[in-house]
Amino acid sequence: MTDATTATGPDDASGPLLSANNIEVVYNRVILVLKGVSLSVPRGGITALLGANGAGKTTTLKAISHILKGERGEVTRGSIVYDGTETESLTPSDLVRKGLVQVMEGRHCFEHLTVEENLLLGAYTRSESRAERREQLDKTYAYFPRLRDRRHTQAGYISGGEQQMTAIGRALMARPRMILLDEPSMGLAPQLLAEIFGIVDRLNREEKVSFLLAEQNTHAALKHSDYGYILENGRVVMEGASEQLTENSDVKEFYLGLGESGRRGFRDAKHYRRRKRWLS
Amino acid sequence: MDELYFFLEVLIGGLLSGTLYSLVALGFVLIYKASGIFNFAQGTMVLFAALTFVGVLELGAPALLAAVVTLAVMVVLAFAVERFIFRHMVNQPQVILFMATIGLAYFLEGLGQTIWGTEVHVLDLGIPDRGLWLGPILVSQFDLVAAAVVALLVAGLGVFFRTTTMGRALRGVADDHQAALSIGIPLHHVWVAVWSVAGFVALVAGLVWGSKLGVQFSISLVALKAIPVMIIGGFTSIPGAIVGGLIVGASEKLAEVYLGPFVGGGLENWFPYMLAMLVLMVRPEGIFGEKIIERV
Numbered sequence A: 001m002t003d004a005t006t007a008t009g010p011d012d013a014s015g016p017l018l019s020a021n022n023i024e025v026v027y028n029r030v031i032l033v034l035k036g037v038s039l040s041v042p043r044g045g046i047t048a049l050l051g052a053n054g055a056g057k058t059t060t061l062k063a064i065s066h067i068l069k070g071e072r073g074e075v076t077r078g079s080i081v082y083d084g085t086e087t088e089s090l091t092p093s094d095l096v097r098k099g100l101v102q103v104m105e106g107r108h109c110f111e112h113l114t115v116e117e118n119l120l121l122g123a124y125t126r127s128e129s130r131a132e133r134r135e136q137l138d139k140t141y142a143y144f145p146r147l148r149d150r151r152h153t154q155a156g157y158i159s160g161g162e163q164q165m166t167a168i169g170r171a172l173m174a175r176p177r178m179i180l181l182d183e184p185s186m187g188l189a190p191q192l193l194a195e196i197f198g199i200v201d202r203l204n205r206e207e208k209v210s211f212l213l214a215e216q217n218t219h220a221a222l223k224h225s226d227y228g229y230i231l232e233n234g235r236v237v238m239e240g241a242s243e244q245l246t247e248n249s250d251v252k253e254f255y256l257g258l259g260e261s262g263r264r265g266f267r268d269a270k271h272y273r274r275r276k277r278w279l280s
Numbered sequence B: 001m002d003e004l005y006f007f008l009e010v011l012i013g014g015l016l017s018g019t020l021y022s023l024v025a026l027g028f029v030l031i032y033k034a035s036g037i038f039n040f041a042q043g044t045m046v047l048f049a050a051l052t053f054v055g056v057l058e059l060g061a062p063a064l065l066a067a068v069v070t071l072a073v074m075v076v077l078a079f080a081v082e083r084f085i086f087r088h089m090v091n092q093p094q095v096i097l098f099m100a101t102i103g104l105a106y107f108l109e110g111l112g113q114t115i116w117g118t119e120v121h122v123l124d125l126g127i128p129d130r131g132l133w134l135g136p137i138l139v140s141q142f143d144l145v146a147a148a149v150v151a152l153l154v155a156g157l158g159v160f161f162r163t164t165t166m167g168r169a170l171r172g173v174a175d176d177h178q179a180a181l182s183i184g185i186p187l188h189h190v191w192v193a194v195w196s197v198a199g200f201v202a203l204v205a206g207l208v209w210g211s212k213l214g215v216q217f218s219i220s221l222v223a224l225k226a227i228p229v230m231i232i233g234g235f236t237s238i239p240g241a242i243v244g245g246l247i248v249g250a251s252e253k254l255a256e257v258y259l260g261p262f263v264g265g266g267l268e269n270w271f272p273y274m275l276a277m278l279v280l281m282v283r284p285e286g287i288f289g290e291k292i293i294e295r296v
């Protein structure tokens, strides 16, 4: 392990809730996909992880939630600290128990289970009474009223937006402190997107859930986050407060589609501009 | 009229004996759905469970105790299989996992026979084996009881899958491994649970089959009948296993009685495979093969 970070203790409420320190990920033992990614999410924050297709956003989230193994991926360097504890020896199940839950790209609902069964399974790791579970279920339905109407429908038959809600609601049933939310905007109409991001904001404010939000939709993600990282080709090429990123000319040009040269990414930026960025 | 009664008699006899095929197929389907493994050892598990049951019985235990002990043994087996075999094979191609279950089959067969011997054990559970007249139709009382036991077991499993957290988790894992991982369901718990349930199913099948044929090596061959059942019903469907079993049971008896005379008998043994091949050609996923949900 390189980068011995300050592994404080779970009681230290001052450090970030989550930090990844210089992590490297290799698939199939040979394909190097993350080439030293560092990021952190403060307690109560919403942090955006931005980047184009194949930049490594999903891989980063899976590395954090430890579900890379099932895909022959491996963290070969660096460390991940959640709530003051180095997570290397923990299983995905341990992490969920500690309140770190991932909502995967593409929803991944249990298609043949009803919406309500999906939600109830979200509480798998909780040892709580029926009444407590019921209460959490009602709370989830309060955030997602549409799901209540669809609760006896098989998740395979509901709309994409409702599936996204089911996936987030299912994570909410685990009483998370932090949700790794992967590309919630995928395939959603603008109005639905606004609705879902609105709920993310509310969960953040009212339930004190912190978010690490991986998105290709730079505009929406920056609008709903406090801080952002831009990932390109397995490396963080830029980071900053979300308002600053929104104003940044490179971001405008390459990720918000506001420049005159089209969206090609930082790699194609002129040499002097790259130098300028690295130096700043 | 007599013709019709005779037909019904054959049909009902076939359906009743088919429930046993359903049961064995169910064991396969459960494991296949939860882990994508075709468990070659399922038939041997039937034999192993029956041998253990009879062995404990012969030590002087009452039947209920013997059943509980055997069930405990099957659960331990489930733990051992997960711990010592499959945990080390995560991410291996399915063929490798399949090979592992072949190894397991021979290991279990050897273990069972080393502990309990190779002679045929008589198993008498006191189920009456006489003919019973239902109006003008003669049915086997034994088959009737066996079918009732299977029906009860299937209903019980249905309740387990619908209403318990573990049951839902099993269905969830069958649907989407990754989603299950992402919400913290530990796959090895689920594997142990599903192998335990399959062990329980094997025990019931072993008791029924064993009290019909005697507990001996040949009862593991009942697994061979489960293969056409699954091809017909679909590898991933519990209702498919049940209906498939009934179809195989009924059709093999009807074929034997009505077509047998023309081809010199013995039809019962290969007719189900022929039927399965036909189904494979027409509908490769089986009658109930997992309907892929596609939204419009």
Ligand SMILES: Nc1ncnc2c1ncn2[C@@H]1O[C@H](COP(=O)(O)OP(=O)(O)OP(=O)(O)O)[C@@H](O)[C@H]1O
Residues within 6 Å of the ligand: A027, A028, A031, A033, A051, A052, A053, A054, A055, A056, A057, A058, A059, A060, A071, A072, A073, A105, A183, A216
């Ligand atoms: N299981 C895998 N085996 C090998 N390579 C993989 C695997 N999963 C992802 N990759 C590769 O890793 C790189 C990063 O993929 P990743 O899914 O993390 O990107 P992403 O930023 O989430 O992209 P998208 O916006 O399309 O979701 C890609 O080049 C991809 O091809």
Ligand SMILES: [Mg+2]
Residues within 6 Å of the ligand: A057, A058, A059, A105, A182, A183
């Ligand atoms: Mg992705």
